[in-house]
Amino acid sequence: MRCIMDDYEKPTTQQEQAAAQVKGIFGEHLSQFKISCDAIRHIGSNLSAIANEALKSALLHADRGKTIQTDDGAQWQHDVDLSQITSVCHRRIAGKIQFAVIECLPLKSGEIRDVLNSGDNVRDVLKIFSCNQQQVLNLWKDDVISQVKEHLAEKYPGQDMTIVADSFEHRMSRAISETQKHIQSQSRGIRI
Numbered sequence: 001m002r003c004i005m006d007d008y009e010k011p012t013t014q015q016e017q018a019a020a021q022v023k024g025i026f027g028e029h030l031s032q033f034k035i036s037c038d039a040i041r042h043i044g045s046n047l048s049a050i051a052n053e054a055l056k057s058a059l060l061h062a063d064r065g066k067t068i069q070t071d072d073g074a075q076w077q078h079d080v081d082l083s084q085i086t087s088v089c090h091r092r093i094a095g096k097i098q099f100a101v102i103e104c105l106p107l108k109s110g111e112i113r114d115v116l117n118s119g120d121n122v123r124d125v126l127k128i129f130s131c132n133q134q135q136v137l138n139l140w141k142d143d144v145i146s147q148v149k150e151h152l153a154e155k156y157p158g159q160d161m162t163i164v165a166d167s168f169e170h171r172m173s174r175a176i177s178e179t180q181k182h183i184q185s186q187s188r189g190i191r192i
Contacts, residue, residue, distance in 0.1 A: 026144060026148055074091065145165060
């Protein structure tokens, strides 16, 4: 947090303590956020290769692979893992292949299996998924920053802790920006 705090006037001892406390409490959020940014960056950078792998899997393995039944009762054949909880899957409907990105969230009460988006063109499905995930990152950032500000207001009532919250927000915003720039630079010249 020191890097952005240097752009402001020198932080007070209390602001530095608050920054260390926030980093300790919300550090895991930053870590998970970075992992998600890296996963989205990987999908965006390798969209064509992932799409080709999913299409090849759908054509070669037909309906002999791992089956995933979504919460709506639909049966999908697993093609490619995108992350620990998301996969590209396919199913055949009226002689056509339909692709979907399916999220499998393990919960204590059971697993939720949900179609995040679907369509006939696997590249389009992946591109929409990638764009949607970038929007999710922004929502996630806003939620975490709101929690940070709430924590600071409770722990340091009447104190100006803007520098601490801004520092945390800057790190998350930079991660989103780097992800978007990387995806855009990788996708130039690739037709989707």
